[in-house]
Amino acid sequence: MSLYRHILLALDFSEQARALAEKALMLSRQHGARLSVVHVLDNIAMPDTSYGTSIALTERRENPELETEKANFKQLVDEFKLDQENAWLVWGNPKQEIVALADKLKADLIVVGSHGRHGLQVLLGSTANAVLHHANCDVVAVRIRDA
Template sequence: MQAYQQIIIGVDLSPESTQVIERARQLGQLCSAKLHLVHVLEPLTFAYGGDIPMDLTEIQTQLQAQAEQQLHKLASQYGIAQSDCHLKVGQPAAELHHIAGELNADLIVVGSHGRQGLALLLGSTANGVLHGANRDVLAVRVEESD
């Protein structure tokens, strides 16, 4: 088995993201792998189903700028180059699969909140990434911040 060379770290920019980054960083050090930090921002039209009769472009642009700033701040805290930060817009699992393919990544690392039952089946990004992946996926169990 060959060591991981390219690791995608999917983060939601919550305080728990640091736990996911730390676990991926430790693994990356063991394998001498390159780390890529990825955040996927869902379009507001996804969140509201397009039912609101208004132009959300300016709000979406502001959200993207804030997310990019947070992503770069996280990256600098963990020594990840800004060129290895990727902000995508779309459905998180699909976008993580897409960028993993673009970068020829051999591992995707995401956080898992340990939800059970319907919450796991219906809405877990980690579950979506796992079930559509053609590469290894590591779901890091995160502890909720108080």
């Protein structure tokens, strides 16, 4: 029996996203686990929708910022040969949405990147720290070195 059956990878579009995705893929292969990936849209306005905060990669919108975000996310999903049905693009607060999606998917493990900041930056809050303290499953925070 594998320790993990479903891994949720939380990605942004930083330069280190690909290295983070490679580590999550390695973990999913080692455990024979399904890999889902999420990108949280927290930097563009959310339209008034009746269907919630999630948006399909195939859905077209008249919002250039959204279309750019979708294209970037789809490129990562395609590059790592992930199933689009396991790729989630959601609006909201990354700290809350990552944990909520992990619960919804019944993920055993969340993989997030951590910049390892100290002092005032930690007090202001980091996504990895919040996910670690609020998730109902294991969390792996992969150290990301700023260039």
